[in-house]
Amino acid sequence: MTEAKKRRSDTRMVPVPSHSIVPERDVDDIPVLETRHLGIEFGGLKAVDDFNLTIGKTEIAGLIGPNGAGKTTVFNLLTKVYEPTTGAVLINGQDLHGMSIVQASRLGIARTFQNIRLFDKMTVEENVRIGLHNQIKYDMITGILRLPRYWKQEKRQHERAMELLDIFGMQDLADEVSGSLPYGAQRRLEIVRALATEPKLLLLDEPAAGMNPHETEELMENIAKIRDRFGIAILLIEHDMSLVMGVCEGICVLNFGRIIAKGTADEIQANPDVIEAYLGKKKEG
Amino acid sequence: MTKAKRRRLIYNLVTFALVIIAYIVLQNMIGAKAISRSLKGLLVPICAWIIMAVSLNLVIGFSGELSLGHAGFMSIGAYTGAIVSGWLLAAFDMQDTTLRLILAIVAGGIIAGIFGVLIGIPVLRLRGDYLAIVTLAFGEIIRNLVNVLYVGTADGKLHFSFLNKKLPEGVTMLVDGAKGAVKIKPISTFTAGFILILITLVIVLNLVNSRAGRAIQATRDNRIAAESMGVSVTKYKMMAFVTAAVLAGMAGALYGLNSSTVVPTQFTFNQSINVLVFVVLGGLGNVLGSVISATFLTVLPEVLREFADFRMLVYAVVLILVMIFTNNPLIRSFINRLFGPVKSLFRGKPKSVSGGDLQ
Numbered sequence: 001m002t003e004a005k006k007r008r009s010d011t012r013m014v015p016v017p018s019h020s021i022v023p024e025r026d027v028d029d030i031p032v033l034e035t036r037h038l039g040i041e042f043g044g045l046k047a048v049d050d051f052n053l054t055i056g057k058t059e060i061a062g063l064i065g066p067n068g069a070g071k072t073t074v075f076n077l078l079t080k081v082y083e084p085t086t087g088a089v090l091i092n093g094q095d096l097h098g099m100s101i102v103q104a105s106r107l108g109i110a111r112t113f114q115n116i117r118l119f120d121k122m123t124v125e126e127n128v129r130i131g132l133h134n135q136i137k138y139d140m141i142t143g144i145l146r147l148p149r150y151w152k153q154e155k156r157q158h159e160r161a162m163e164l165l166d167i168f169g170m171q172d173l174a175d176e177v178s179g180s181l182p183y184g185a186q187r188r189l190e191i192v193r194a195l196a197t198e199p200k201l202l203l204l205d206e207p208a209a210g211m212n213p214h215e216t217e218e219l220m221e222n223i224a225k226i227r228d229r230f231g232i233a234i235l236l237i238e239h240d241m242s243l244v245m246g247v248c249e250g251i252c253v254l255n256f257g258r259i260i261a262k263g264t265a266d267e268i269q270a271n272p273d274v275i276e277a278y279l280g281k282k283k284e285g
Numbered sequence: 286m287t288k289a290k291r292r293r294l295i296y297n298l299v300t301f302a303l304v305i306i307a308y309i310v311l312q313n314m315i316g317a318k319a320i321s322r323s324l325k326g327l328l329v330p331i332c333a334w335i336i337m338a339v340s341l342n343l344v345i346g347f348s349g350e351l352s353l354g355h356a357g358f359m360s361i362g363a364y365t366g367a368i369v370s371g372w373l374l375a376a377f378d379m380q381d382t383t384l385r386l387i388l389a390i391v392a393g394g395i396i397a398g399i400f401g402v403l404i405g406i407p408v409l410r411l412r413g414d415y416l417a418i419v420t421l422a423f424g425e426i427i428r429n430l431v432n433v434l435y436v437g438t439a440d441g442k443l444h445f446s447f448l449n450k451k452l453p454e455g456v457t458m459l460v461d462g463a464k465g466a467v468k469i470k471p472i473s474t475f476t477a478g479f480i481l482i483l484i485t486l487v488i489v490l491n492l493v494n495s496r497a498g499r500a501i502q503a504t505r506d507n508r509i510a511a512e513s514m515g516v517s518v519t520k521y522k523m524m525a526f527v528t529a530a531v532l533a534g535m536a537g538a539l540y541g542l543n544s545s546t547v548v549p550t551q552f553t554f555n556q557s558i559n560v561l562v563f564v565v566l567g568g569l570g571n572v573l574g575s576v577i578s579a580t581f582l583t584v585l586p587e588v589l590r591e592f593a594d595f596r597m598l599v600y601a602v603v604l605i606l607v608m609i610f611t612n613n614p615l616i617r618s619f620i621n622r623l624f625g626p627v628k629s630l631f632r633g634k635p636k637s638v639s640g641g642d643l644q
Binding site for chain 2: 105106111113117118120121131138142143145147157
């Protein structure tokens, strides 16, 4: 076993060869996401420290932890909103070092946001079309002069946007201003918009926040459906344990910026460190 | 056709129709001599200010950056236009005023665009309100530079100098320092202004309804989200800013070639703020609003001449009243109720008139 392979096998959450429904991830040597000793300091405070994680193709992984554990900071590191102080992020084996948010996005990493960040003055369809920005292109002059290519590409964008909105049955909302949508629909739209960028890795930051149990269950099914249909890997942050335990194949628990446990749902539930982080230490005697 | 597309199409059609109808009516009034001299003199400036307002709206309303030096670009356009027009006449004896005007306007747009790029490259990379500060300074710098600019033409060559002494003997002065651009042959026409407005509207409206325009609006609504979607924020902010600069330069050339002199004090910070007022009053991101408010607020001071000393006071009061009325939810709902039946004509299905939108 080469050194790189060994390291990956150490940081993987799902054992290799996994017993997943999608065997292809084990065939491929290069994981979709790999982080090595990732860390960031804010004025001496280590918000994230020595974060090692590997996610294989089409794997659904969960990142959980108490409030303030640094989960969203990890997302910001992965998407280059923050430049890490230590360590590296690799997407499909490519180092993100020195890249901008835009470059990271073009490598195939897309995300949703904890505090929803839609383009709220634009319509639902326009939001999705921004996701298609680098997929279906034409230049500014073509747009101003309304050349034939404009009409062709606009039509393609429209059709693709509708196709994507169909995942959540949101086609009827296409013309609504996105800022006026109900909360749950805004969350779903963020996922659609992220999917439009044709990512290889989708990061979902609390996708079920503010949803009722029924909606959460629906979301759970949809997350699995999205993975199967698009063949992408998904990493999600979530506080709703029914969703995390239900859909995630591998789970990573973060506390005070450090990984305290990694493994499958059953392993995590039985882990004493995790129970302590969530419920506090059991009193002696 | 989807509802949103339909709404947009109607909005664009109304905008174009309004401008075209206004042009036809005014042309007929000029033909029938039914228009006062002072208003006739205002026609070209109105066109120029409309273009200024629409182009600034692209920066402020659509890309969400505050630019406080739009008059600076206009100044560059006006001077470039005057120099090019004077030079073409002196050096090539070009009597065709239409061709001269076109070349002057194009030159004005290009030079202003170059300055737009030079300002945009460093500033639009930054986050925050830097653009406001830098464009504010830019407007003042341009004003001071043209104040000491001397341009003359001799033997078909242009001579530039920031010190009068360096210009050779016997040149025909085109720009004479603080006296401004002198002896301009006014060649701007109302028709030229009208066509330039149409070009501006086509550029701006088509741009905002295209891939690039959506990217521009996305950077306004949420910078981080736009970047996460792979939209290069700097590129699209730049696109909006430079397009606006080019249009302002063209408006400047049109404006400058409407009178016999252009002086530096015509393009002060106050003028930039004036254009900003047009944009805010017309509504951010509302092109039709910009057209109407630019027209209204350019004509208003002339109409208020009879108030003599109180002119600016009345102007301010009118401005405040308009702002209050257009933003008052009760009055908005009243207006909506008033125009509800008209609006429903354009809708696919008849809709009962609601209490108005209180958003």
